[in-house]
Amino acid sequence: MENIQNLLSHHQIKPSYTRMVIFRYLRDNHTHPTVDEIYQALAEELPTLSKTTVYNTLKLFIDHHLVREINLKEQKRYDVVTTPHAHFKCDRCDELYDVEIAPPSLDEKSSELFVVRDVQLLYHGVCRKCQKTT
Amino acid sequence: MENIQNLLSHHQIKPSYTRMVIFRYLRDNHTHPTVDEIYQALAEELPTLSKTTVYNTLKLFIDHHLVREINLKEQKRYDVVTTPHAHFKCDRCDELYDVEIAPPSLDEKSSELFVVRDVQLLYHGVCRKCQKTT
DNA sequence: TATAGAATTGTAATGATTACAAATTTATAA
DNA sequence: TTATAAATTTGTAATCATTACAATTCTATA
Incomplete structure (x- = not known):
């Protein structure tokens, strides 16, 4: 504490x-x-x-x-907020999983335009568990 | 049409x-x-x-x-839905810009777990216009 | 041209979020 | 300590996007 x-x-x-x-x-x-x-x-x-x-x-x-x-x-x-990572959201069960992929940085051109404070990388699909239950 | x-x-x-x-x-x-x-x-x-x-x-x-x-x-x-691209959202003016960066694929390990249907890559920060207006 | 099915509409309900003022707690200084 | 101001927390009411659902309209087919 x-x-x-x-x-x-x-x-x-x-x-x-x-x-x-x-x-x-x-x-x-x-x-x-x-x-x-x-x-x-x-x-x-x-x-x-x-x-x-x-x-x-x-x-x-x-x-x-x-x-x-x-x-x-x-x-x-x-x-x-911890280390940069991505998320996977299962569209069947709505569970949100952590995925250890660091989101890419902005390309050089965009970096000139934008000041980035945060990045979010979110995958959608079907998780293992829900693949099994059809 | x-x-x-x-x-x-x-x-x-x-x-x-x-x-x-x-x-x-x-x-x-x-x-x-x-x-x-x-x-x-x-x-x-x-x-x-x-x-x-x-x-x-x-x-x-x-x-x-x-x-x-x-x-x-x-x-x-x-x-x-068109070509894969990312977005930049300005937290000052709420404008959403297209950014020509393709989101990364899942790593091999995650690919075994998840079937991906869609990916979203979203940057947050301050856009050019809003940087100028303090 | 009648009928079934699909698409569209309008209204009411839902539910998350915000606004805001009151109450409580905390910090400061007499 | 005690009074006062400032910050935090709370509860209620308002807002607003979204959904549920039943009624209506449209479309295709026999």
């Missing part, structure tokens, strides 16, 4: 208890949870937690580049 | 007039429009058009891999 306190502080985020708990949840659960899943998971530990706070806190983390938002067709999911 | 009729037919889509007009709009306007923009743009030509029809038709096109849905934070945008 101390680590988290320092990490948030280093990113100019005041480490309130609520924020630390939410961050810890994301750090320890790389399941790409939805807002609702985060809220449900922490409701016991933080009985007064409000869903608005989850939204606010995620926005704060995202603005400070600690957390990344993955915009899927069905819902938004959240992921702590 | 004949081309479109054939194209839809080849993809097992019955080429109704409404569908052809919607497809033509997407083919001729690579602006990554939202549902509402499509609806507004065609309201004059198709006075009885319903937004539900736009939704239905896009879903049909997507299921048949003629159109791709781009899930942005703020809204969904639509793009006819």
